[in-house]
Amino acid sequence: MRTIQPLRKEDAPALLSLWNSVAEYDRLTLPLLNEKIWGDVDFDAQLSLAMFEGEQLAGFATAVCRQTPQQTTGIIKLLAVDADFQRDGVASELCQALEERCQAQGAIEMRVGESAPNYLTPGVDTRYKAAAELFHARQYVVKGQACNMQVDLAEWSHRNLPSQVQVNNTDSITYARATPADEPAIRDFLEQHWPSWWGEVSVALSNTPSTLHLAMDGDRVIGFAAHNANNRGTGWFGPMGTCPQYRGRGIGAKLLAICLDDMYQAGYPTATIPWVGPVEFYRQQCGAVVSREFVRFSKTLV
Known part of the structure; x- marks a missing residue:
């Protein structure tokens, strides 16, 4: 049975292990994981979710809502699914939960990655093909490109x-x-x-x-x-x-x-x-x- 629960700090080592096993181009340390999740000024426990299959961690995702005078935007910061559960709906269910919760907080738009001032990447790395497929399938549209040097x-x-x-x-x-x-x-x-x-x-x-x-x-x-x-x-x-x-x-x-x-x-x-x-x-x-x-x-x- 699958359940979605708020992320807990005591689960950070397990989250880090899962993340580093699948995020080939974005390996983290425990301090960096904490910075990206709990260290965000807009951290919200309702927008930081883990999915379990029974007692096994299947995936997790975090988002924040950023407010400007113009609008509130929900931004997915981290999303990772254990290799054994990929292409089994876990990522989509986590995205759906985050989108609904961000919308309930007034967000009118979702973005991916670009959660300045605290962000890991300014979008989805072009080498993460499965991630791009996921967001296209969920009706996300391409708004532009970015690069690091x-x-x-x-x-x-x-x-x-x-x-x-x-x-x-x-x-x-x-x-x-x-x-x-x-x-x-x-x-x-x-x-x-x-x-x-x-x-x-x-x-x-x-x-x-x-x-x-x-x-x-x-x-x-x-x-x-x-x-x-x-x-x-x-x-x-x-x-x-x-x-x-x-x-x-x-x-x-x-x-x-x-x-x-x-x-x-x-x-x-x-x-x-x-x-x-x-x-x-x-x-x-x-x-x-x-x-x-x-x-x-x-x-x-x-």
Whole structure:
């Protein structure tokens, strides 16, 4: 007999074992699993479900509801089914339960993976063919693509130093590692340009030492770059942004170099640049290469 139950923290080792047995390209550690599930600011026990066949764990799935002024969106963060129960309806039943529960909380749309600021992947890896088939069968539609890029930090460090990055017309601009005293200025800056990024930026600011680097014009923040703000301990870069009126002067390139050097000095062999927009910028500035490609799925709830 199959039953659906809320995930329990004491089941984390079993969940991790199941996940790592089927998620070939997204292996987790116990701390990362906890970060993705119980560490999410929007964690809801009603949206984190395990399916059992008798007493055997057949699969599990987690979702969150993210709210913006425009709408509430349900996002499936993790979904895994034991190999012995695949293509037996387990994944679809878990999706159905999450969709219904998200809709009951006001969600009008479902997404997969892209649960920033706390997310594992920005969609479904194109190599997970069965997952794509599942979401197509459940009337999800493709909303776009995304990619991650990767930088070999040892190779990058041999030919790049932050001090060598040229910055134009920026005599008044300084660069520094952020401290808690900078929080009001950082919040003001993000509120003007990227209010949804505070979640990740706040994590970087809270790290010891801070993994958030700032570009300042006087006492004004005009750019930033962060790392270790999501998927902590894995070499995750970002987010990064420069005030629009200061773009084109090399400030972003300087912040990128400072941040990558910080990661290299911390011992990371590679940097993952996730959910990349300006692919050519990263390719040119640090030799980043596309390492993963994703499909972004969406479903309207009616």
